[in-house]
Amino acid sequence: MRTGLIAFLLALLLLAGVPFYAGNITVFATMCIAKSLAVLGILVLVRADQVSFGHAMYFAIGAYAAAFLSTAYRDIDLTFLVLAAVAASLLAGLVVGLFVTRYRGIFFGMINLAFSMVLYSVxxxxxxxxxxxxxxRIRRPTFMGMEFKRGEFDLLMFYVVLAVAALCFVLVWRYLRSPLGQALRAVKTNETRLEYLGLSARRVLLVGYLVSAVLCGLGGVFMGTVQGLATPEHAFWSRSAELVFIAVLGGQGHVAGAFAGTVIFETVRTFAAAILHDSWQLILGVVLIGIILWAPGGLVELWHRARSARRSPPAAPATRSQTAEARK
Incomplete structure (x- = not known):
């Protein structure tokens, strides 16, 4: 736990310095952090062994909430956009969640996909x-009543998204370690035993579903505000599949996998598109398949492997007597 806390603080400090030592990738880093919030929402559901192929609808709801409000109120504050996105995604998650949490497995994933495609069509x-x-279009909002130019606003968004993401990662980490989060894992292993303990498996899953919906909504409002645009593509099935893929790539064992998987995915995709414009998906697919085949547990597993290799002492050379005994 102490090692994880130190690693988290070091990563936070390293990210906070991005505008100073790599200012040209500030916007890219902001979008990666925003998308990692949505991936974190997928990881919450994966903890209960449920995969949603339609969670991009909450990503779109967050972005469109900001679009509608910024259109209606020209000088609206960023805080109100974020609160509106949280409220909209929470309400939508409650309406949809009351229905989809009755199902498990492939039915859970496909019903979420159906709702997402309905929203996309609308x-x-x-x-x-x-x-x-x-x-x-999402107009550039104010922040605490102050207006910012484009460069200043990009810097502001980076630190706002970083602060919100750090808070969300800590809260989700604590939630997954809490009794309610452990009950979410019990949905995966034995629902009947969970019911014997006096807990409703459906309610436990519904709480996790609402948490994941809010996280996706936060990712959507931040991504849309940075890009200045909300499009139906945010709700398309391929976006949902992308979030699930990144969650698998990062690893299901720790919340840090959401950010690590997003950074690797977006970095490989960006460089692949620059190298081979027409067939960048080929490069992306080969690299990511290689990572998954080498480490089925994702990037978190690679991290644990590296730590174990460093901690384990080298094997002592066998003496002659030991070798002779082994031959006998």
Missing amino acids: LEKAFHLTGGSDGM
Whole structure:
């Protein structure tokens, strides 16, 4: 635990210095952190052995909440956009969650996918309300009543997203270690035993579902505000599959896997697109398949392997007597 805390603080300090030693990737780092919040939401559900192929709908809800509010109120504050995204994703998660938490396994994943595709169709077809496939512009909000130029706003967004993400990672870590979070793991192993303890498996899963929906909504509002745009593509099935893939890539064992997986995924995709514009998916696929085959537990497993290799002392050379005994 102490080692993990030190690693977390060092990573936080390293990220906080990005604008100073690598200012040209500040926006890229902000988008990675924002997407890692959505991946963190997927990891919460994976803890209960449930995979949602439609959680991108909450990503889109967060982005469109910011778009509608910034259109209606030109000088709205960033704080209100974030609160609105949290409220909208929480409400949508409650409505959908009351229905989907009745199911498990593939049915849970596919019903979420169905809701997501319904939302995608509405966003794309309701052109007069949502701008259709062109999406909606998200105006640059103020922060604490102050307006910022583009460069200043990018720097502000980086530190706001970093602070919110750090808080969310700590809260989710504590939640997963709490009795309620342990009950979420029990949904995976033995629901009947959980019911004998007096806990409703459906309610436990619903709480986890709401947590994941809010995290995806936060990722969506931050991503949309940084990009200045909300599009129906945010709710498309491929975005949901991308979030699940990153969660598997990062590893299910620790919340840090959400951020590590997102950084690796986005970095490989960016460089692959620069090297081979027309077939960047080929490079991305080969690299990521290699990582998953080498470490099925994701990047978290690689980290634990490296720590174990450093801690384990080298084997002492066998003496002649030991060798003779072994031959006998």
